Amino acid sequence: EAGVTQFPSHSVIEKGQTVTLRCDPISGHDNLYWYRRVMGKEIKFLLHFVKESKQDESGMPNNRFLAERTGGTYSTLKVQPAELEDSGVYFCASSPLGGDQPQHFGDGTRLSIL
Protein backbone atom coordinates (compact mmCIF):
# COMPACT_ATOMS: atom_id res chain seq x y z
CA GLU A 1 0.00 0.00 0.00
CA ALA A 2 1.14 3.57 -0.59
CA GLY A 3 2.36 5.32 2.52
CA VAL A 4 1.58 8.77 3.84
CA THR A 5 2.75 11.32 1.31
CA GLN A 6 3.59 14.94 1.97
CA PHE A 7 4.18 17.80 -0.42
CA PRO A 8 6.41 19.68 -0.83
CA SER A 9 9.39 17.95 0.70
CA HIS A 10 11.10 21.28 1.25
CA SER A 11 9.84 24.85 1.15
CA VAL A 12 11.86 28.02 1.53
CA ILE A 13 9.92 31.26 1.87
CA GLU A 14 10.42 34.72 3.24
CA LYS A 15 8.97 35.99 6.47
CA GLY A 16 5.48 37.31 5.87
CA GLN A 17 4.68 35.03 2.97
CA THR A 18 2.10 32.26 2.94
CA VAL A 19 2.83 28.55 2.59
CA THR A 20 0.50 25.59 2.28
CA LEU A 21 1.61 22.08 3.14
CA ARG A 22 -0.28 19.05 1.95
CA CYS A 23 -0.67 15.56 3.38
CA ASP A 24 -2.24 12.54 1.72
CA PRO A 25 -2.89 9.84 4.32
CA ILE A 26 -2.95 6.13 3.66
CA SER A 27 -6.19 5.26 1.89
CA GLY A 28 -8.89 4.35 4.40
CA HIS A 29 -7.19 5.97 7.37
CA ASP A 30 -9.72 8.24 9.02
CA ASN A 31 -7.30 9.56 11.64
CA LEU A 32 -4.90 12.22 10.40
CA TYR A 33 -2.38 14.02 12.59
CA TRP A 34 -0.01 16.93 12.11
CA TYR A 35 3.20 17.25 14.11
CA ARG A 36 6.10 19.68 14.00
CA ARG A 37 9.74 19.40 14.95
CA VAL A 38 11.64 22.59 15.50
CA MET A 39 15.38 21.99 15.09
CA GLY A 40 16.93 20.20 18.05
CA LYS A 41 13.67 19.81 19.91
CA GLU A 42 11.04 17.13 20.26
CA ILE A 43 8.34 16.31 17.75
CA LYS A 44 5.25 18.13 18.95
CA PHE A 45 1.62 17.37 18.26
CA LEU A 46 -0.29 20.07 16.39
CA LEU A 47 -3.73 18.66 15.68
CA HIS A 48 -5.82 15.62 14.92
CA PHE A 49 -8.60 15.06 12.38
CA VAL A 50 -11.12 12.27 12.43
CA LYS A 51 -12.37 12.24 8.88
CA GLU A 52 -13.09 15.90 8.13
CA SER A 53 -13.62 16.97 11.75
CA LYS A 54 -10.99 18.48 14.02
CA GLN A 55 -10.81 16.23 17.05
CA ASP A 56 -8.07 18.08 18.87
CA GLU A 57 -6.24 21.22 17.82
CA SER A 58 -4.70 21.98 21.18
CA GLY A 59 -1.18 21.93 19.75
CA MET A 60 -1.68 24.61 17.11
CA PRO A 61 0.75 27.42 17.98
CA ASN A 62 -1.44 30.40 17.05
CA ASN A 63 -4.05 31.63 14.61
CA ARG A 64 -1.53 31.99 11.80
CA PHE A 65 -1.88 28.24 11.34
CA LEU A 66 -4.97 26.84 9.61
CA ALA A 67 -5.53 23.16 8.96
CA GLU A 68 -8.27 21.74 6.79
CA ARG A 69 -9.39 18.33 5.65
CA THR A 70 -12.32 18.91 3.36
CA GLY A 71 -13.96 15.67 2.30
CA GLY A 72 -12.01 13.72 4.87
CA THR A 73 -9.22 12.70 2.52
CA TYR A 74 -6.10 14.84 2.16
CA SER A 75 -5.28 17.64 4.54
CA THR A 76 -3.62 21.02 4.14
CA LEU A 77 -1.80 23.11 6.71
CA LYS A 78 -1.50 26.78 5.85
CA VAL A 79 0.81 29.22 7.58
CA GLN A 80 -0.12 32.86 6.98
CA PRO A 81 1.88 34.99 7.47
CA ALA A 82 4.96 32.89 8.13
CA GLU A 83 7.36 33.95 10.89
CA LEU A 84 10.97 32.90 11.52
CA GLU A 85 10.01 30.66 14.43
CA ASP A 86 7.77 28.59 12.15
CA SER A 87 10.83 26.95 10.59
CA GLY A 88 11.01 23.24 11.19
CA VAL A 89 9.91 19.89 9.85
CA TYR A 90 6.17 19.30 9.64
CA PHE A 91 5.13 15.68 9.82
CA CYS A 92 1.82 14.16 8.94
CA ALA A 93 0.66 10.78 10.21
CA SER A 94 -2.42 8.63 9.72
CA SER A 95 -4.01 5.63 11.32
CA PRO A 96 -7.22 3.63 10.98
CA LEU A 97 -10.16 4.16 13.29
CA GLY A 98 -10.84 1.76 16.11
CA GLY A 99 -8.68 0.16 18.76
CA ASP A 100 -5.07 0.98 19.40
CA GLN A 101 -3.40 1.50 16.07
CA PRO A 102 0.11 2.85 15.53
CA GLN A 103 0.47 5.93 13.37
CA HIS A 104 2.18 5.84 10.02
CA PHE A 105 4.30 8.87 9.25
CA GLY A 106 5.11 10.73 6.07
CA ASP A 107 8.57 11.96 5.11
CA GLY A 108 7.81 15.43 6.43
CA THR A 109 8.03 18.87 4.88
CA ARG A 110 11.08 20.90 5.83
CA LEU A 111 9.95 24.53 6.08
CA SER A 112 12.58 27.24 6.13
CA ILE A 113 11.58 30.83 6.79
CA LEU A 114 14.14 33.45 5.79
Add this chain to the structure above:
Amino acid sequence: AQSVSQHNHHVILSEAASLELGCNYSYGGTVNLFWYVQYPGQHLQLLLKYFSGDPLVKGIKGFEAEFIKSKFSFNLRKPSVQWSDTAEYFCAVSPSGGYQKVTFGTGTKLQVIP
Protein backbone atom coordinates in the same frame (compact mmCIF):
# COMPACT_ATOMS: atom_id res chain seq x y z
CA ALA B 1 -0.59 15.52 30.25
CA GLN B 2 2.00 12.95 29.33
CA SER B 3 5.71 13.61 28.86
CA VAL B 4 8.68 11.57 27.67
CA SER B 5 12.31 11.86 28.65
CA GLN B 6 15.16 10.36 26.65
CA HIS B 7 18.39 10.36 28.57
CA ASN B 8 20.91 10.35 25.77
CA HIS B 9 20.96 12.90 22.99
CA HIS B 10 23.90 11.48 21.07
CA VAL B 11 25.39 8.01 21.35
CA ILE B 12 28.45 6.76 19.48
CA LEU B 13 29.15 3.03 19.39
CA SER B 14 31.44 0.70 17.51
CA GLU B 15 29.92 -2.11 15.47
CA ALA B 16 29.03 -5.18 17.53
CA ALA B 17 28.69 -3.14 20.71
CA SER B 18 25.51 -3.51 22.74
CA LEU B 19 22.97 -0.71 22.80
CA GLU B 20 20.60 0.52 25.45
CA LEU B 21 18.70 3.77 25.04
CA GLY B 22 16.85 5.04 28.06
CA CYS B 23 13.27 6.29 28.01
CA ASN B 24 11.07 7.36 30.89
CA TYR B 25 7.55 8.67 30.65
CA SER B 26 5.14 10.48 32.87
CA TYR B 27 1.41 9.80 32.73
CA GLY B 28 -1.19 8.92 35.31
CA GLY B 29 -3.08 6.29 33.35
CA THR B 30 -2.60 3.30 31.08
CA VAL B 31 -0.31 3.96 28.16
CA ASN B 32 0.80 2.69 24.81
CA LEU B 33 4.54 2.96 24.23
CA PHE B 34 6.49 3.20 21.00
CA TRP B 35 9.95 3.46 19.61
CA TYR B 36 10.23 5.11 16.22
CA VAL B 37 13.39 5.33 14.11
CA GLN B 38 14.36 7.79 11.42
CA TYR B 39 17.19 6.67 9.16
CA PRO B 40 19.07 9.41 7.30
CA GLY B 41 16.88 10.79 4.53
CA GLN B 42 13.93 8.59 5.38
CA HIS B 43 10.62 8.95 7.17
CA LEU B 44 9.82 7.99 10.73
CA GLN B 45 9.23 4.26 11.00
CA LEU B 46 7.75 2.23 13.81
CA LEU B 47 10.43 0.06 15.40
CA LEU B 48 8.26 -1.58 18.02
CA LYS B 49 5.24 -0.94 20.20
CA TYR B 50 3.77 -1.99 23.50
CA PHE B 51 0.02 -1.97 24.04
CA SER B 52 -0.51 -4.71 26.62
CA GLY B 53 0.64 -8.19 27.57
CA ASP B 54 4.26 -9.33 27.67
CA PRO B 55 6.32 -6.32 28.81
CA LEU B 56 9.28 -7.50 26.72
CA VAL B 57 8.55 -6.43 23.19
CA LYS B 58 10.51 -7.53 20.15
CA GLY B 59 10.65 -5.31 17.10
CA ILE B 60 12.26 -5.25 13.71
CA LYS B 61 15.99 -5.59 13.03
CA GLY B 62 16.77 -7.30 16.33
CA PHE B 63 15.59 -4.49 18.59
CA GLU B 64 13.66 -5.09 21.77
CA ALA B 65 12.28 -2.96 24.57
CA GLU B 66 11.12 -3.72 28.07
CA PHE B 67 8.24 -1.94 29.75
CA ILE B 68 8.86 -1.63 33.48
CA LYS B 69 5.69 -0.13 34.88
CA SER B 70 7.10 0.54 38.36
CA LYS B 71 9.89 2.61 36.83
CA PHE B 72 7.78 4.24 34.09
CA SER B 73 10.48 3.12 31.69
CA PHE B 74 10.61 1.66 28.20
CA ASN B 75 14.29 1.23 27.34
CA LEU B 76 15.37 0.12 23.90
CA ARG B 77 18.04 -2.54 23.52
CA LYS B 78 19.99 -4.34 20.86
CA PRO B 79 22.74 -6.86 21.69
CA SER B 80 24.98 -6.05 18.73
CA VAL B 81 24.62 -2.92 16.62
CA GLN B 82 25.50 -2.57 12.97
CA TRP B 83 26.61 0.43 10.94
CA SER B 84 23.14 0.41 9.32
CA ASP B 85 21.58 1.16 12.71
CA THR B 86 22.90 4.71 12.49
CA ALA B 87 19.74 6.78 12.85
CA GLU B 88 17.73 8.91 15.23
CA TYR B 89 15.54 7.05 17.70
CA PHE B 90 12.41 8.46 19.29
CA CYS B 91 10.56 7.11 22.28
CA ALA B 92 6.86 8.00 22.34
CA VAL B 93 3.81 7.49 24.52
CA SER B 94 0.07 7.85 24.09
CA PRO B 95 -2.88 7.17 26.38
CA SER B 96 -4.31 3.76 25.62
CA GLY B 97 -7.81 3.44 24.23
CA GLY B 98 -9.63 5.93 22.09
CA TYR B 99 -7.72 8.28 19.87
CA GLN B 100 -4.02 8.68 20.30
CA LYS B 101 -2.24 11.95 20.88
CA VAL B 102 1.36 10.80 20.72
CA THR B 103 3.96 12.58 22.78
CA PHE B 104 7.56 12.17 21.67
CA GLY B 105 10.86 12.41 23.43
CA THR B 106 13.58 14.67 22.06
CA GLY B 107 15.25 11.83 20.19
CA THR B 108 18.62 10.09 20.46
CA LYS B 109 21.05 10.21 17.58
CA LEU B 110 22.94 6.93 17.31
CA GLN B 111 26.14 6.83 15.32
CA VAL B 112 27.67 3.41 14.74
CA ILE B 113 31.29 3.41 13.70
CA PRO B 114 32.42 0.53 11.43
